[in-house]
Amino acid sequence: xxxxxxxxxxxxxxxxxxxxxxxWNEDVAGFLAQQEGxxxxxxxxxxxxxxxxxxxxxxxAPAVRVLTKAIGKKLGADKGNSQYLYELFPYGxxxxxxxxxxxxxxxxxV
Amino acid sequence: xxxxxxxxxxxxDYPEVPAIKAGAMAHSRPHVASExxxxxxxxxxxxxxxxxxxxxxxxxKFGELLGKYxxxxxxxxxxxxxxxxxxxxxxxxxxxDPKNMPVARxxxxxxxxxxxxxxxxxxxxxLVGAQDLTKELLDEWYTYFWQCSECRRCSVFCPYGxxxxxVTMAARNILDTVGYGQKYTNEILGKVNKIGNNLGLPGPALxxxxxxxxxxxxxxTGFDIKYPLDVQGAEVLxxxxxxxFFAEPHIESLIGYGKVFHAAGISWTLSSYASEAGNFGxxxxxxxxxxxxxxxxxxxxxxxxxxxxxxxxxxxxxxxxYAFWNTLSGLGAGxxxxxxxxxxxxxxxxxKQPSHICEFTWDLIQQxxxxxxxxxxxxxxxxxxxxxxxxxxxxxxxxxxxxxxxPRNIIKAVANKYVEMAPDTIREATFCCGGGGGILTDELxxxxxxxxxxxxxxxxxxxxxxGVNFMxxxxxxxxxxxxxxLPYYGFNMRLVGGVHQLVSxxxxxxxxx
Numbered sequence: 144x145x146x147x148x149x150x151x152x153x154x155x156x157x158x159x160x161x162x163x164x165x166x167w168n169e170d171v172a173g174f175l176a177q178q179e180g181x182x183x184x185x186x187x188x189x190x191x192x193x194x195x196x197x198x199x200x201x202x203x204a205p206a207v208r209v210l211t212k213a214i215g216k217k218l219g220a221d222k223g224n225s226q227y228l229y230e231l232f233p234y235g236x237x238x239x240x241x242x243x244x245x246x247x248x249x250x251x252x253v
Numbered sequence: 254x255x256x257x258x259x260x261x262x263x264x265x266d267y268p269e270v271p272a273i274k275a276g277a278m279a280h281s282r283p284h285v286a287s288e289x290x291x292x293x294x295x296x297x298x299x300x301x302x303x304x305x306x307x308x309x310x311x312x313x314k315f316g317e318l319l320g321k322y323x324x325x326x327x328x329x330x331x332x333x334x335x336x337x338x339x340x341x342x343x344x345x346x347x348x349x350d351p352k353n354m355p356v357a358r359x360x361x362x363x364x365x366x367x368x369x370x371x372x373x374x375x376x377x378x379x380l381v382g383a384q385d386l387t388k389e390l391l392d393e394w395y396t397y398f399w400q401c402s403e404c405r406r407c408s409v410f411c412p413y414g415x416x417x418x419x420v421t422m423a424a425r426n427i428l429d430t431v432g433y434g435q436k437y438t439n440e441i442l443g444k445v446n447k448i449g450n451n452l453g454l455p456g457p458a459l460x461x462x463x464x465x466x467x468x469x470x471x472x473x474t475g476f477d478i479k480y481p482l483d484v485q486g487a488e489v490l491x492x493x494x495x496x497x498f499f500a501e502p503h504i505e506s507l508i509g510y511g512k513v514f515h516a517a518g519i520s521w522t523l524s525s526y527a528s529e530a531g532n533f534g535x536x537x538x539x540x541x542x543x544x545x546x547x548x549x550x551x552x553x554x555x556x557x558x559x560x561x562x563x564x565x566x567x568x569x570x571x572x573x574x575y576a577f578w579n580t581l582s583g584l585g586a587g588x589x590x591x592x593x594x595x596x597x598x599x600x601x602x603x604x605k606q607p608s609h610i611c612e613f614t615w616d617l618i619q620q621x622x623x624x625x626x627x628x629x630x631x632x633x634x635x636x637x638x639x640x641x642x643x644x645x646x647x648x649x650x651x652x653x654x655x656x657x658x659x660p661r662n663i664i665k666a667v668a669n670k671y672v673e674m675a676p677d678t679i680r681e682a683t684f685c686c687g688g689g690g691g692i693l694t695d696e697l698x699x700x701x702x703x704x705x706x707x708x709x710x711x712x713x714x715x716x717x718x719x720g721v722n723f724m725x726x727x728x729x730x731x732x733x734x735x736x737x738x739l740p741y742y743g744f745n746m747r748l749v750g751g752v753h754q755l756v757s758x759x760x761x762x763x764x765x766x
Contacts, residue, residue, distance in 0.1 A: 201461060
């Protein structure tokens with residue numbers, strides 16, 4: 144499967160996650176978000192950027208708790224909870240946010 | 254909840270058998286494992302182009318399994334089509350698809366068995382309902398054996414005691430062999446073999462996560478609750494599903510385990526090499542794969558020199574630990590290879606090896622080594638969802654039914670308000686959450702939502718009658734599945750949580766610092 148953004152084709156898997164993590168850029172993120180019905184705001188980008196930074200360091204998306212803590216520090220304690228993340232990414236912060244951030248899907252019993 | 258292409262089942266006034274809708278779930282198909290995923294596990298990478306090759310390989314594997322597992326042959330032979338199982342499956346009740354009646358699902362395999370492995374079926378196939386294995390039939394296997402969560406509720410009601418889960422496992426094992434693996438399960442098996450857990454959480458990330466947790470708990474409680482990793486010579490090795498490190502509400506139970514170890518003053522450790530209790534090898538019925546995953550835990554136990562092995566809140570992991578570890582890895586009584594003997598010498602014989610975290614905590618409660626402020630849980634009205642693999646495939650404690658009583662005993666020791674769901678939906682008759690056995694993947698969401706229906710019906714009853722607002726469970730899959738499907742039935746996703754989440758809320762950690 145593939146998506147086309149700005150005339151360029153990017154390979155995705157059956158579930159719409161980018162196959163090559165290096166393909167990601169902000170336009171691709173915008174396209175993936177649109178497909179998910181998510182309208183990217185600055186607050187979404189805070190999450191996406193944190194996910195990508197964490198992934199670059201640890202080769203895995205952060206645990207939900209690690210993410211909520213980081214977002215709470217950045218955007219205020221009232222936003223440091225998973226409820227807020229579900230508001231941003233209704234299909235679940237782990238999976239949907241990872242998809243838009245161009246990271247692999249978290250697997251297992253999650 | 255938006256964008257579903259199918260209706261959510263409607264609650265019934267009486268739990269009558271639903272009218273059948275033939276083919277209602279014939280479209281359900283999980284993603285097929287890629288060549289890369291299959292190759293990493295040593296399975297054939299994809300279906301052969303020539304059907305005859307696939308056919309012969311499948312029948313060959315079927316024959317091999319029949320020779321290896323006498324049980325499978327008995328299960329193939331002994332069904333009399335009495336129909337006792339038909340309305341016991343949550344997937345049938347939720348989807349109305351007659352091929353989700355356990356007897357009909359198994360018939361997909363049994364008809365092939367008769368054709369190739371019985372005299373009557375070889376000579377007069379149409380007289381005995383025997384059929385050739387065709388590509389279409391193999392596709393049906395893939396569709397319907399991936400709508401079984403291997404929960405074994407039907408087996409409880411089978412007068413012959415046919416273990417339906419074993420039939421499903423055998424079918425999936427054959428599918429793997431011919432290159433028709435399921436992506437979700439096999440991708441995860443690849444990760445656990447490579448990285449040590451289903452999530453693919455590397456050691457440094459695990460360490461970082463645990464350090465963060467320690468900081469949070471210091472802030473929240475004032476106590477230095479530790480999450481030790483790879484500590485040589487610790488008393489206990491805790492093996493828990495990696496979802497406990499990652500997801501919510503799972504991590505709340507991990508917090509609970511840490512508090513129990515802290516309050517009891519028992520040294521413990523996690524292992525970065527064996528950072529997973531789950532073992533998806535069971536879902537595929539591949540004994541060698543199961544063994545490979547289980548051996549990681551033995552290796553970690555030997556290297557760390559621990560005296561006890563405790564398993565966290567994970568349903569199928571406890572089945573494997575309880576019923577398979579002894580022959581898989583020599584952990585538990587009965588094994589006699591050199592590593593197993595070494596391990597037996599190392600482990601403390603005064604304790605059950607392995608122990609479930611609920612047994613561990615309940616023992617401490619009985620010894621008076623843990624104290625609780627039960628009122629801390631007074632905002633919760635709690636019910637307990639028995640997880641299928643714990644309920645029907647294992648035991649806890651030293652008496653029959655311990656696996657039902659011990660988790661409930663813990664809940665009652667840490668909280669004041671507890672009610673049961675309807676008797677025909679709990680204990681050995683418990684309904685699966687709808688996501689077990691390799692079904693917990695996004696593309697199977699229809700089967701998952703519909704499969705959760707009988708449990709949701711029972712839950713709704715206690716919510717209406719008693720105001721239940723917390724459903725405790727001891728399985729990572731149950732927790733993830735309910736978090737996903739509860740909102741479709743109008744519930745808050747936070748209604749589900751772990752037993753040790755309740756322990757965590759009420760436990761006294763010592764004098765305030």
